[in-house]
Amino acid sequence: MRLNAISNLTSGGKPVYLCASAPEAGTVGERAARFAAAAGFDGSRTALLLVPDADGAIECALMGLGRDATPLDAGRLARMLPEGDWRIDGDVENPALAALSFVLASYSFDRYRKKHKQKARLVLPDSVDGAAIRRQAEAVFLARDLINTPTNDLGPAQLEDAIRAVAANYKADVDCVVGDDLLKRNFPMVHAVGRASASAPRIVDLTWGNRDHPKVTLVGKGVCFDSGGLNVKPGDSMTLMKKDMGGAASTLALAQMIMAAKLPVRLRLIVPAVENAISGNAFRPGDVLQSRKGITVEIGNTDAEGRLILGDALAWGDEEAPALMLDMATLTGAARVALGPDLPGLFTDDETLAGELASASAKVCDPMWRLPLWPGYKKGLSSEVADISHIGKGGFGGAITAALFLQRFVEKARSWAHLDLYAWVNAEKPHAPVGGDPQGIRAIHEVIAARYPA
Numbered sequence: 001m002r003l004n005a006i007s008n009l010t011s012g013g014k015p016v017y018l019c020a021s022a023p024e025a026g027t028v029g030e031r032a033a034r035f036a037a038a039a040g041f042d043g044s045r046t047a048l049l050l051v052p053d054a055d056g057a058i059e060c061a062l063m064g065l066g067r068d069a070t071p072l073d074a075g076r077l078a079r080m081l082p083e084g085d086w087r088i089d090g091d092v093e094n095p096a097l098a099a100l101s102f103v104l105a106s107y108s109f110d111r112y113r114k115k116h117k118q119k120a121r122l123v124l125p126d127s128v129d130g131a132a133i134r135r136q137a138e139a140v141f142l143a144r145d146l147i148n149t150p151t152n153d154l155g156p157a158q159l160e161d162a163i164r165a166v167a168a169n170y171k172a173d174v175d176c177v178v179g180d181d182l183l184k185r186n187f188p189m190v191h192a193v194g195r196a197s198a199s200a201p202r203i204v205d206l207t208w209g210n211r212d213h214p215k216v217t218l219v220g221k222g223v224c225f226d227s228g229g230l231n232v233k234p235g236d237s238m239t240l241m242k243k244d245m246g247g248a249a250s251t252l253a254l255a256q257m258i259m260a261a262k263l264p265v266r267l268r269l270i271v272p273a274v275e276n277a278i279s280g281n282a283f284r285p286g287d288v289l290q291s292r293k294g295i296t297v298e299i300g301n302t303d304a305e306g307r308l309i310l311g312d313a314l315a316w317g318d319e320e321a322p323a324l325m326l327d328m329a330t331l332t333g334a335a336r337v338a339l340g341p342d343l344p345g346l347f348t349d350d351e352t353l354a355g356e357l358a359s360a361s362a363k364v365c366d367p368m369w370r371l372p373l374w375p376g377y378k379k380g381l382s383s384e385v386a387d388i389s390h391i392g393k394g395g396f397g398g399a400i401t402a403a404l405f406l407q408r409f410v411e412k413a414r415s416w417a418h419l420d421l422y423a424w425v426n427a428e429k430p431h432a433p434v435g436g437d438p439q440g441i442r443a444i445h446e447v448i449a450a451r452y453p454a
Contacts, residue, residue: 003137004118005078005106006130007085013123015089016061016077018098019043020069023062027090032060045069048080058082060089071097072365075105075431083119096128097365101431103137109148109435135260136445140438142166143253147243147423147436151225155199156273159222159245163204163252163271170259172208172267187272187316188290189297189308194274196229196282203313206269208259214452215322216258216265217413219313220251221306221329222273229276229302230284243436244306246423247329248273250438254328257445265452270317272309276302288386292316293409298386306331307390307405314409321412324353324451326444328419334398335371335420343369344421344439347403353415353447360446368419368440377401 007013017028021043025033032051041049045066053059061081065073071094077086092098099122108116124130146154146162154162160176167174179200182191187203194201204222223244227233233241248271255269283289287299289308293315297308306329317325328344335345346368348354354370361368377400380392388408392401403418410416421439425432 002107002118002141003103003134005103005120005122006134007121007123009085009123011123013085013087014058014060016063016081016086017090018065018074018088018092019062020065020067028060028062032062036062046076050082058084061086070365072101072429072431074098075101075429078102078105078118078120078122081120085121085123087123087125095125096133099124099128100133100136103133104140104431105433107141107144107433109145111145111149135257136442138260139253139257139441142256143249143438143441144436146249146252147246147438150242151275154242154245155224155275156194156197156202156222157199159224159248159271159273160202160204163206163269166252166256167206167208170208170256172206172259175205176202178202186292187312188292189312190272190274192283192287192289193276193305193309196279197275197277199224199275201272201274203316204271204273206255206267208255208267209265211266213264213266214324215268215320216448216452217268217270217317217322217325218251218255219270219310219317219325219327220248221245221310221327221331222248222271223306223309224273224275226276226303226305227278229278229305230282231301231303232278233303240424243424244330245273246421246436246438247327247331249436250328250421250423250441253438254441254444257441258448261445261449262454263449263452264454265448268317268322270313272313274305274309276305291409295388295408296386298383298389300389300391304391304402307402310406311409314406318410318412321414323414324448325410325413325416326419327406327417328421328440330423331420332399332402334402336422338371338399339369341422341424341426343367344419345399346370346417346419347373347400348415348417349373349407350415350417353417356447356450357417357443360443360450361440364442364446366440366443368443371399371403373403373407374400378404381405
C-alpha cells in the first residue's frame with residue numbers, strides 16, 4: 001500500500017501550525033507571528049503561509065482553518081506543503097484524526113497514468129498510534145482503488161480476486177459459488193441478476209478468526225457495473241456505475257481493518273458479485289424470482305437489482321445467527337436526495353447499536369445519519385402474485401422501502417444494520433480527492449473494536 005505521506009522520522013521535521021485566526025507569538029513564535037501580521041495572514045480557510053528563517057529557508061508553515069473547522073481539515077496540508085518532513089505543532093484538537101487526514105489526502109489513483117509523487121511527509125506525533133493510522137489508511141486506499149477501477153478491469157471475477165488477495169494476507173478462508181452453481185447452492189436471485197453478463201455471477205464468502213468468538217458478519221453489494229438491466233439507465237446515470245460495488249469495497253476494507261487489528265471475532269464477509277447487464281436471458285420486469293429464504297419476489301424494475309442480490313446474501317449470513325450483521329450498499333437514489341452524497345443512510349431496529357454508531361461517527365468524523373424503518377411503508381411492498389414486491393409503490397420513501405425489503409431476509413441475527421451509501425467524492429475534500437471513497441467503515445470499526453477489544 002502507498003503510505004508515502006508518513007515520514008520515516010520519529011521526531012523532528014519542520015513545524016506547521018493550524019490557525020483559526022491571526023496567530024500569537026506564544027503559539028507560533030515571535031518571528032512567525034510578526035511575519036504573519038506583516039503578510040496579512042488571519043487564519044482564513046485554505047490560506048497557507050510559509051515563514052522564512054533569517055537565511056531565507058523555511059522555518060515553519062501556518063495553515064488557516066477558518067470557522068467551523070474539523071480535524072479532517074488538516075488533510076489539505078498533504079497537497080499544499082512543499083517537499084520535506086513536517087510535524088503538526090501547537091494545540092491540535094485531535095492529533096490522531098489530523099494525522100490520519102493528512103495521510104488519506106495523499107492518495108491518488110495512478111493505475112492508468114504517471115505515478116503521483118507525494119512530496120510532503122508527516123512525522124507522526126508520539127501521542128498517535130502509528131499502527132492504527134496505517135491500518136485505517138491502507139483499508140481506505142484499498143477501497144478507493146477498487147471503486148475507482150473501471151469494470152473492464154474489475155468485473156465479478158476480478159472482485160473475487162481482490163477478496164482472495166486480502167484473505168491470503170490474513171490467512172482467511174474463502175469459498176466462492178460461481179455461475180449455474182448458484183442455482184444448485186440456492187442463490188437464485190444472485191444468479192438471476194448476473195446471468196446476462198459475459199462475466200459469471202458469483203457469491204464470495206470469506207471467514208476468519210476463532211469459531212468460538214462472537215460472529216460478526218459483513219455483507220457488501222458487489223454490482224461491478226449497473227446498466228439498469230432491461231429498465232436501462234439514461235446515459236448520464238450510467239457514467240459512475242463502476243462504483244456500484246462500493247458496498248463490497250467498503251466491507252472488504254472494513255474486514256481488512258478488523259483482521260489487521262486482530263479483533264477477537266469470528267468474521268464473515270459475504271459479497272454477491274455481479275454485473276447487471278442486458279442480453280436475451282436478462283431478468284425482466286414482472287418476473288417472479290425465488291429467493292434463498294423461500295420468499296417469492298415480484299420484479300418491478302430491473303434497475304433495483306442490488307436489493308435482490310443482498311437478499312440472498314443476507315439470508316445466507318442470517319442462517320448462523322451472528323451477534324452482529326451489517327450490510328453496506330450503494331442502493332438508492334432516494335437516500336442521496338434525502339441526505340446528499342456525504343451522509344450514508346443508517347437503518348437499524350437496534351437502538352443500542354444506533355446510539356453506538358452515532359457516537360462513533362461523531363468521534364472519528366465519519367458521518368452517517370439514521371433513517372427510520374417505518375413499518376407503515378411495508379404495505380408498499382405488497383404483490384398480488386408473489387410474497388413481496390421488490391420496490392415500493394408511489395415513488396416515495398424509496399430508501400426506506402428498500403431497507404424494509406432487506407429486513408425481510410434478516411430473522412436470526414441478534415443485531416442488524418443497513419448502510420445506504422454513495423461511495424464517491426464529487427468535489428475534493430481536505431482528506432479525499434475526487435473519486436471512490438468508502439463511507440462509515442471507520443465508525444463501524446470503532447464500534448466493533450469497542451464491543452470486542454483486542
